[in-house]
Amino acid sequence: MQGFMTRETLLKWAPVLVLIFLLLVFPIFEMTNAWAKGKEHIYLLDSRFLSIRNLARIAISATPALMVALGVTFIILMGSIDLSMEGTVSVTAVGFAYAFLWLGGTLASWAWLAIPLALLIGAAIGLINGIVHVKLRIPSFMASLAMGFVGTGFALLLTGGDRVRVEDPLFRALLTVRWMNFPIMVYVAAAFLLLMWFIQTRTKLGRNFYAVGGGEELAAASGLNVNRVRILGFMLAGICYGMGGLMAVGKIGIAETVTGANFMFISITAVVVGGTALWGGIGGVLNTLVGVLIVFVINNGMVVIGLPSYIQSAVLGILVIVAVVLSTDRRSVSFVK
Amino acid sequence: MSFIKKHVEQATLNRRNFLLASIAGAGSLALPMSARPAFAADGPTIAWSYRNRTNPYWNAIVSGGGRFVESLGMSADDLVHLLNEGSSEKSLADVKALLSKTGGNLALGIDTNDAPNARPVVEACQAAGGYVTTIWNKTADLHPWDFGDNYVAHISWSDTKPAEEVANILIDAMGGSGGIVGLGGIPSNNPAIERRQGLDNAMAANGNTELLDYQAADWDTQKAAEIMSSYLTRFGDDIKGVFCANDTMAFGAVEALRAEGLAGQVPVVGYDGTAQAAEYIKSGEMQATCYTDPPWAGGVACSLAYHAAIGTFKPSEEPKGHREFYGPALVVSKADVDQFVADHIDGTPEVDWTDFWGPTTPAA
Structure with a gap:
């Protein structure tokens, strides 16, 4: 009989355990800080870090990155990589902002059309990405990286280097209106996560991602049109990046050429930390949710316990390695390259 | 216009x-x-x-x-x-x-x-x-x-002196005392160093203020918003003022405050004199900036x-x-923001290009 604590169960739940560990460890620092100042402090109960308000702050910070990370999850599941997210997020954000302002500048007008438009732009970039990768037979790494640069350049062409502001109170309600302590954008993100989870687990496309990632030759030999799956995967990722762009604009009210900056590192780190294997076939969107939360809990926690900024990136790097060691099953791969 | x-x-x-x-x-x-x-x-x-x-x-x-x-x-x-x-x-x-x-x-x-x-x-x-x-x-x-x-x-x-003036406006807006959090530029950049120095000088001249924390947000709006929201967790109501080494980071701080319904209630200052900062000064969401x-x-x-x-x-x-x-360095606050917008944002000042100095x- 298999015991409850098998190695497989542990590995499966390792990212969640890492997240829980982090959520419990930062309050310890808070407590010792309070004691050092001679203040009364009851562990967890007096924690500012574990307060609802701070959890909402972490959720707000994590929302755009979660959208982007969901997209790249599918690509990594297929054993490919997509590095076009920074350019795609910038283009969709800037395209959305211009269309939104041009169509009326408030959600109460035809300007709402800018939202599907942004997702369409994302899908179109993903489509090109996929076609370049599959038809021209360029490795996804290079094809998507190049498309990312094209995207950043195109965003620059649109803006000429300026920032575009979206100030419609209805759109900004994503950030400013709260239901049960959390702003609307968090619920939108949750709904989108649910949709992606549905695609991953309940559709043929979702299962095909695993088939391609688990063994491409086998999938092709079984009659699966691998190229089609790949192109659809990149399109789906593009739509996710479009959502990321929308959420980023919703969060700070500004679209600019650098809106997409930093998303590459954070999203890929989050996917890997969450336990999705870079060689494909293992993991999924719920892993990515946990991974994104791990990264943003670390980021937030380091400031909350007062770590100096020059140490933070080093600590983040080390924690990422530790999280990957704990949360991925590296015994199953014969070699790592 | x-x-x-x-x-x-x-x-x-x-x-x-x-x-x-x-x-x-x-x-x-x-x-x-x-x-x-x-x-x-x-x-x-x-x-x-x-x-x-x-x-x-x-x-x-x-x-x-x-x-x-x-x-x-x-x-x-x-x-x-x-x-x-x-x-x-x-x-x-x-x-x-x-x-x-x-x-x-x-x-x-x-x-x-x-x-x-x-x-x-x-x-x-x-x-x-x-x-x-x-x-x-x-x-x-x-x-x-x-x-x-x-x-x-x-x-x-030279940003030290103007940044000191901007910091003084911040301290005035705080009522002369309380905790300040700072968002700095890329630490090795000269303007980041000089503007921080300006804040330090202003605080040294005013013994009732306390620097709660000062972290680098690398001139980036989104990073500034994230650090600001973490500051809110760590210091809460102790934050009486926010010093940002440039406007783009100040916008991030304002958005982090807006998410909590606090925009306009906690004084924020920036640097660079952008049009958006001028609007925020008019609406009371920022207190000052400096136009170069x-x-x-x-x-x-x-x-x-x-x-x-x-x-x-x-x-x-x-x-x-x-x-x-x-x-030139022109410090802009609520008192002179209308004139500043008229001169430099909405209007193009007539410049005598032979008046070099x-x-x-x-x-x-």
């Missing part, structure tokens, strides 16, 4: 055409080679060499260069743009190419990308007989007066080089304070 709108639209259009031309393979250096119109008689070619177009600051700098060129009766498109894209080698190579194309008949404004690159650029200009004004980057041992007339001037900004008038600097850099080239004045006869000087302070 409509005038400036038209002006901005035209500038944007020009920029777009320029970028499109770059994409079409007519890169930065190809532009001067394509149909360059006849420059007024044999006047020097006027050029700006700078980093890139993604940054509103550089756009503002070169818009001033364009205005100066227009003041000579030419089109703003006649200003030659050399983009170094963050490469000192490209910066130098482009300048040398343009010098040989124009036979040294060149008036150049340049940021050399990094300080060591200023010397070879200046030496190349002197060797070819061109005239150059540098801004921001140069090493401390490099001085215009060591190069006769060809190295016309160097413009930079980049269009003026971009225009006067060209003007100095141009007028030295055509012999309006002889740089070597000017005092050292006219060869190395600090550009009007708003400056000597640096040497």
Whole structure:
């Protein structure tokens, strides 16, 4: 009989355990800080870090990155990589902002059309990405990286280097209106996560991602049109990046050429930390949710316990390695390259 | 208003055409080679060499260069743009190419990308007989007066004093006491260091304030928003004021406060005097910023080089304070924001481009 604590169960739940560990460890620092100042402090109960308000702050910070990370999850599941997210997020954000302002500048007008438009732009970039990768037979790494640069350049062409502001109170309600302590954008993100989870687990496309990632030759030999799956995967990722762009604009009210900056590192780190294997076939969107939360809990926690900024990136790097060691099953791969 | 709108639209259009031309393979250096119109008689070619177009600051700098060129009766498109894209080698190579194309008949404004690159650029200009004004980057041992007339001037900004004034406005808005959190630029950047120094000076002069924490947000809006929201967790109501080393980070701080319904309740200050900051000062979401008038600097850099080239004045006869000087710094707060917007955002101030040193302070 298999015991409850098998190695497989542990590995499966390792990212969640890492997240829980982090959520419990930062309050310890808070407590010792309070004691050092001679203040009364009851562990967890007096924690500012574990307060609802701070959890909402972490959720707000994590929302755009979660959208982007969901997209790249599918690509990594297929054993490919997509590095076009920074350019795609910038283009969709800037395209959305211009269309939104041009169509009326408030959600109460035809300007709402800018939202599907942004997702369409994302899908179109993903489509090109996929076609370049599959038809021209360029490795996804290079094809998507190049498309990312094209995207950043195109965003620059649109803006000429300026920032575009979206100030419609209805759109900004994503950030400013709260239901049960959390702003609307968090619920939108949750709904989108649910949709992606549905695609991953309940559709043929979702299962095909695993088939391609688990063994491409086998999938092709079984009659699966691998190229089609790949192109659809990149399109789906593009739509996710479009959502990321929308959420980023919703969060700070500004679209600019650098809106997409930093998303590459954070999203890929989050996917890997969450336990999705870079060689494909293992993991999924719920892993990515946990991974994104791990990264943003670390980021937030380091400031909350007062770590100096020059140490933070080093600590983040080390924690990422530790999280990957704990949360991925590296015994199953014969070699790592 | 409509005038400036038209002006901005035209500038944007020009920029777009320029970028499109770059994409079409007519890169930065190809532009001067394509149909360059006849420059007024044999006047020097006027050029700006700078980093890139993604940054509103550089756009503002070169818009001033364009205005100066227009003041000579030419089109703003006649200003030659050399983009170094963050490469000192490209910066130098482009300048040398343009010098040989124009036979040294060149008036150049340049940021050399990094300080060591200023010397070879200046030496190349002197060797070819061109005239150059540098801004921001140069090493401390490099001085215009060591190069006769060809190295016309160097413009930079000292941010310590203006940042101190901005910090004082913040402290006043806090009622003179309480905790301050800071968002700094990339730690090794000179403006980041000087602006932090300004805050430290203001706080040292006021014993009732406390610096709760000061972290680098790398001039980035999104990073600033994230750090600000973490500050809110850590310090909560102890935060009575927010000092940001530039406006783009201040916008992130304001958005983090907005998410909590606190925008306008906690004083925030920035730096750079952007249009958005001016609006926030009007609406009470920010208290102050500081405008360094980049269009003026971009225009006067060209003007100095141009007028030295055509012999309006002889740089070597000017005092050292006219060869190395600090550009203007205008602190903007609630009291003067309307005037500032009228002068610099909605309107384009009439500039006498031959009044080279009007708003400056000597640096040497």
